[in-house]
Amino acid sequence: MxxxxxxxxxxxxxxxxxxxxxxxxxxxxxxxxxxxxxxxSLVTFHHHKVGSMLIAQAVNQPGLFQPRPSAVQYNADGSGGSNLGPTNPALLKEIQQNIQKIEKQNPNIPIQEIPTSMVESSASGLDPDITLRDAQLQISRIAQVTGLSKNWLEQLIKKDTIHPTFGIWGVPMLNVMQLNLAIEKKLQNSKE
Amino acid sequence: MTVEGILQILLVLILMFLFGIPLGRYIYTIFSLQHSRMDRLFMPVERFLYRLIGVDSSVSMDWKAYLRALMLVNFVMLLFAYLIFRLQGRLPLNPDKIPGMSPALAFNTAASFITNTNWQNYAGETSMSYLGQMLGITFLQFTSAATGLVAAIAFVRAIVRSKTDNLGNFWVDIIRAHTRLLLPMSFLLACVLVALGVPETLQGAAIVHTLSGDVQVIARGPVASLEAIKQLGTNGGGFFNANSAHPFEDPTALTCVLEILAMGVTATGLIWTLGLFLKNRKQAIVLYVFLTAILMLGTFIIYGNEAAGNPLVHQAFGIHGPNMEGKEVRFGIPLTSLFTAATTAYTTGAVNAMHDSLMPISGLVPLLFMMFNVIFGGKGVGLLNILMFLIITVFLSGLMVGRTPEIFGKKIEAREVKLATVAMLVHPFVILVPTAIAIATQVGRASILNPGLHGFTEVLYAFTSAAANNGSAFAGLNGNTEFYNLVLGVVMLLGRYISILAMFAIAGSMILKPIIPASEGTLRTDTFSFGGVFVAVFVIVGALTFFPFLAIGPIGEQLQMMHTVSHIVH
Incomplete structure (x- = not known):
């Protein structure tokens, strides 16, 4: 007791x-x-909160960088992956659809150059980052749509690359929100 | 695999020992109840807590008294958490208006967190209020870790003490585990995590208008405080559904390294603590060498398979690269592989990649680690399992060479061997029987997501994770059904408490035995050859018991995959 x-x-x-x-x-x-x-880590643009630096969001404009595919449609209130197993036919179907989407948006990319991270869904569905190769493949499309020079976009990628911590842990990568904010600002400045 | 990748993994493991060994020494000072400089800081707080709770710190307890207190307080906390989860809809700190849980889900969640499993049949962002996350989850993540820790410490005392029945005082131990170890470490880690990007707020979800003009609801909350103890207490139950893959739980490669270190550092330290209690550091070193070797082997198997990528995808589309389905870019494959191996070795159960989407042989590694349940293992209970297998190994070796088995100078007799065998056999029993039942019934099969052998592995993984009190999942399986909520809940409770009961019963008879000084005839347990036999014993026990199930699951899937690939080529 x-x-x-x-x-x-x-x-x-x-x-x-x-x-x-x-x-x-x-x-x-x-x-x-x-x-x-x-x-x-919320970011403001035009006095509005437009998202979080750490959370991917759906990007519909062809003039901006696209994040990785999301199994939860970038629902930041319901994170998750596809959980599709490696031998599940549904996985191959999903990847095929993602490849077709990439090919449609960026007509001149040879398929074998597409990195797997660009067509396979992230674990959280909210992966804010993309690989260098992923970003480079999107340059021509963005340049064409926005009129920004390829050179400027290449410089942007170079400048914004996030390097591994202490040069050891992680992979060189880019934060999509950071890139897109830079593009939006540049476009706005050139309009004024 | 690349040299840089291997280096990333090795550096984390080196840091693990750099932090783990001093921590083990510190844990030794806490529980050997030696006077230390820290007393002046902690003693007044602890005395105040003793008074609040009504603890007489001078009382010593035998194994029955110690166990009774442990079980009772665990039961009370289980009820408390159950009520919180049921009533959270009507309680404060619920800005996102989350309703209470159903009875079956609340039972499963309470059982899951009191047993240090942290299996989650709910998605945190939509089904758990801030109060539930704090008073239910964070609270139990501390106390379940502390419970495992003090159980192990009590057992170690039984080994090194003799001709007494005093295992220590449960209340003193569990309070000191919080004040001197878990709380300061978690507070420190939580503050670092906030600085690196993990949110800590009581404001509800942020609503933003995205660059594309959509509305996005961004769930957040008191994440950092939960995340710290989630990792340090080898709990693993995340704030969000995606767990440590969620950028708010694990925003950078550096936080990933910290989270891996946090989940392994105490288990690593405890083996050193054991060495100090035994006054035999070599025993700790022998265990370190073998366990680390197995952890590394598992990590590299995952790393190799994931880096090579999915051959079916290469075959179908001609694209090359690592398997990135269910993975995050920022961690990279090496750290993801180490996290996956470590979370099951240290039985944490946090995930930073979706295990369901791992390649078949990569998925085999976490399964095996949970089946062994001794690769360092979870908070305290890992050490208990190691000691249990050491007793079995000593017994078997004793039979082979015809000597009376003894361990750490104490004779092992029929009672101890019987009890250790019970503790050992519970684990496969509560995995394999429920798996078979689930596969044989419609309610069990209906929850499976992936077709074929992979679907079988989802079920096997669920019960293995529950029995090992791990909590990671092949998350395609829909666990939030009455069947899985109840059966998994019961498996978690049995997996946790039967082995604790058996180990305490062993402690009760061990502590009474005299310590026999080592002689020529003693079978030494601190040699590398004994370490090899120890590994052989738990691998053979694991392999014999689980192999048929593994053959139907991940091994079969791998063979099917290779068959498909070679078929397309020809």
Whole structure:
């Protein structure tokens, strides 16, 4: 009996410490020192919140970089992958559809040059990054649609490449939101 | 595989030992109850907590008293979490208006988190309120880790003490596990994670108007505080459905490295702690060498298979490259492979890639690691499993050379061997029987996503993960049905508590035995040849028990795949 009461007291005391005080302490530090990160790395354009640096979103304009395919249609309130197994015929069908989409948008790309990351769905459905090769393959289309020079876009890719941490961990890659914001800003400046 | 890739993996493992060994020494000072400089900081807090909870820290407990307290408080916390999940819809801190869970799902979730499994039949962003994430999930992620930890410590005390029945005081141990270890480490890691991009907010989902003019609802919340203990406590239950693949849980390659380190560092440290308790560091080193070798082997098998890519895709479309289905670009294949191997070795169950979409032989590695359940293993229980297999190994070797088996100077007799065998056999039993039932019934098969042998593997993986208290999934399987909620819930409870009960019963008789000084005739357990026999024992036990199921699952799928590819060529 003593142990039951002690167990209940332990549960209440530790639920409050671990389930309320601890998250609130992290919240305090986070909101005070790193408010941008703590609130989801949201980015503003034209005084509107347009998305998060860390979360992919559906891109419908051909003049912007496309993120990786998403099994959840970029639903940032319902993340997930396709969970299709490697031998599932549905996987091959999905990849085929993605290849056709890429070919339609970028008519001159030889199929064998398409990287797998460009046509296979990400794990979260919200992968904010693409590989260098993926970005390079999209340059001609974006240049054609927007009128921006290929040279400028190549420089943009070079400048915005995210390199592996400490030169060791990860792969060179590009954040789609960062690229697209740069394009939008450039287009806006050239209009003015 | 590239040299850089291999280097990425090796560097993380080196860091694991650089952090793990000092941590093991620190854990030793916490639980050997030596006086330390930290006492001045922690003692007042702990005394205050003893008073709040009503703990008399001078009481010592035998194995029954210790076990009774452990089981009781676990049961109370299970009920508490069940109520939170059922009632979350009507409780505060629910900005996104998430309803309460159904009874079956609430039971499954409470059982999952109290057992340190963290199997999730719910999607965090749509089915768990902020209060549920904090008071239900984060809370249990601490206490279940601490429970495993103190169970292991109590067992180790039984080995090194003699002619007493005092295993220590459960309440003192579990409180110290929080104040001195889990809470400070988690707080530190959580703050680092926020700095690197993991959100920590109580504002509801962000609603944005995208560059394409659509509306996007971006789920967020108190993620960093949960993420830190999720990894450090070898829990693995994510804030979001996509777990550590979600950019808000694991935003960069650096956070990926930190999360891998966080899930392995305590398990690595605990083996050193064991060495210090035994006053035999070589024992720890022998275990390190063999376990690390197996972890690396598994990692490289995954790395090789994933980097080579899916041959069916190459065949059909002529595109080349790694298997990126269900993977994120920012981690790269090497870190993804290490994470996948580590999460099942340390029985965390966090995933940063969708295991369902791994190549067949890559998917075999996490399955095998969970079936072995001793490759470092989860918080505390991993060490318990290692000790259980050491007892079995000593017994078998004793039979082979005709000596009375003894371990760490204590005789192993019929009682201990019987109990260790129970602890060992529970694991395959609660995996294979439910898998067979699920496959034989319509309700079991209806949840399968992928056709053919892969679908079988989804079911096998689910029960293996539940029994190993891992929590990772071949997530195509729809677990949120009454059948899977209930059966998986029960499997998790049996997988956790039967082996803890058996191990405590062993501890109870071990602690009474005198320590026999080592002599010429002693079978040493701290040699590399003994380490080799130890590995052989758990591999053979694992292989014999599980091989038929693995043959139908991932091995069969691999063979089918190779057959299809060679057919198209000819």
């Amino acid at each position: 003593v142990n039951i009461i002690r167990s209940i007291r332990f549960t209440i005391v530790f639920a409050v410490i671990l389930g309320i005080f601890y998250p609130l302490a992290v919240l305090g530090i986070g909101q005070w020192f790193f408010p941008w990160q703590a609130n989801g």
